Amino acid sequence: MNRLSLNDWGWGEFRIKDLFETFIGTNGLQTPTGAYIPKKDLIDSITPRITVRDTNNGIDGYVESRHKNFRVFSNFISVSFMGSAFYHPYEASLDMKVHALIPRNFELTKNVSIFLIRSMKNNTKLFSYGNQLSSTDLPYQRILLPIDERNDPNWQFMEDYIKQEQKIITQKIIDYYKQQIFQEKFDLHGLEDIEWRTFKFNEIFKEIKRGKRLKKADHLEGDIPYVSSTSLNNGVDGFIDNKESVRIFQNNLTIANSGSVGSTFYHQYEYVASDHVTSLTLENADKYIYLFMATIVKRLEEKYSFNREINDRRIQKERLILPVNESGHPHWQYMSQYMQKIEAANINKVLEYMYISGSAGIRDGDFAG
Structure with a gap:
C-alpha cells in the first residue's frame, strides 16, 4: 500500500x-x-x-x-x-x-x-x-x-493519515528501544543485597546553589525552561529568554525549597533556576545516577512542608542514605546500572503494549506531509 x-x-x-x-x-x-x-x-x-x-x-x-x-x-x-x-x-x-x-x-x-x-x-x-x-x-x-x-x-482521509503517521512513529520507537534493551543487559544485585551508608549533602554534591529571584514582570518570552517550585512538568514553570542577572544550570537536579517543598527533578537541558529551588550538581555523573539520586533526595518531602521550607542552612546539614562499594564510597556504577535496569524493564512493558495495540502518540511537530 x-x-x-x-x-x-x-x-x-x-x-x-x-x-x-x-x-x-x-x-x-x-x-x-x-x-x-x-x-x-x-x-x-x-x-x-x-x-x-x-x-x-x-x-x-x-x-x-x-x-x-x-x-x-x-x-x-x-x-x-x-x-x-x-x-x-x-x-x-x-x-x-x-x-x-x-x-x-x-x-x-x-x-x-x-x-x-x-x-x-x-x-x-x-x-x-x-x-x-x-x-x-x-x-x-x-x-x-x-x-x-x-x-x-475528507474526514476519513484525516483519520487514515494520522493512523499512518502513528504507525511510522511507533516503528521508529520500537526499533530504538529494542536496541536500548540489548545494550543494557547485565546482572545486578537487589537493593536489599547491597550495603548502604549515610552521607551529608555537601559530601556528595560538588555544588549546592540556590537559584536567583526573577520577578514575573521581568520575564522575557523565550525558549529557556524556567524552573521553580511547582511539582508539575518537571518543575518547569514557563519558558524565558533572560540571560543576564539569572543563574543558568544544566545536567543536574533541582529541589524545591518552598511551594511543593522537596519536589526533585533531573534536568539534562540548560535551564534558569528561580530562587524557590536549589541546584544540586554531582561530579561526572550520568543521567542514570542523577535519576537514582532524585528518588533519594525527594524523600525530603516527608520531612518538610509548605510551612517549613528547605533553606540554605538546612540543606547543608541534610543527610542521604546511599549504596556503597567495598571501599565505603558511594557506589555510582551500581546506581547507574540499577536505573538502567528499571528503564529496560519499563521499555519492555511499553514495547509489549505497542506490539499489541499497534499505535503510539503523535505530537504536533510530527504532523507532516
Whole structure:
C-alpha cells in the first residue's frame, strides 16, 4: 500500500462555524466558552478543569462545583484565547477564555482532532501570540482541510493519515528501544543485597546553589525552561529568554525549597533556576545516577512542608542514605546500572503494549506531509 500524502486530495477553506457548534449570544454568534468561578466555589473532585495553560492538556486540576457558571463539555477541542488547543474525549469543565469546539455533523475522533488542531495552528492569525481570540471571533476564523469529491471535509482521509503517521512513529520507537534493551543487559544485585551508608549533602554534591529571584514582570518570552517550585512538568514553570542577572544550570537536579517543598527533578537541558529551588550538581555523573539520586533526595518531602521550607542552612546539614562499594564510597556504577535496569524493564512493558495495540502518540511537530 502506498504511503498517504497530504497532496493526494484537494484542499478547501472552512470557517469554524461550518464545522463546530455555535449559538447566538448577547454579542452575536459565538462558540460555547467557559466561565470564571471563584476558587472558594471549586471542590476537589474528578472533573478536569481546563485553563489557558499550554501544558498537561490544559488541565489545571480536578474539581466539581454547584456554581451556576460551572459548565461541562465532552468530546471536544478546547481553544484558549492565548492559542493552546487540546482534544478532550472525556467530560471537562472550562475556565474563562477557554472555548469549546463541539463537532457538528461529523465524528470527532482522537486522530481527526490531531489533524484539525494542526490545521488550526497553521492559521497564524488564529493562533498568534497576544491575539486574545474571543468566542465571537472564533466562529469566523478559517482553516484549510483536505476535501472529498463533494468538496466536503475528507474526514476519513484525516483519520487514515494520522493512523499512518502513528504507525511510522511507533516503528521508529520500537526499533530504538529494542536496541536500548540489548545494550543494557547485565546482572545486578537487589537493593536489599547491597550495603548502604549515610552521607551529608555537601559530601556528595560538588555544588549546592540556590537559584536567583526573577520577578514575573521581568520575564522575557523565550525558549529557556524556567524552573521553580511547582511539582508539575518537571518543575518547569514557563519558558524565558533572560540571560543576564539569572543563574543558568544544566545536567543536574533541582529541589524545591518552598511551594511543593522537596519536589526533585533531573534536568539534562540548560535551564534558569528561580530562587524557590536549589541546584544540586554531582561530579561526572550520568543521567542514570542523577535519576537514582532524585528518588533519594525527594524523600525530603516527608520531612518538610509548605510551612517549613528547605533553606540554605538546612540543606547543608541534610543527610542521604546511599549504596556503597567495598571501599565505603558511594557506589555510582551500581546506581547507574540499577536505573538502567528499571528503564529496560519499563521499555519492555511499553514495547509489549505497542506490539499489541499497534499505535503510539503523535505530537504536533510530527504532523507532516
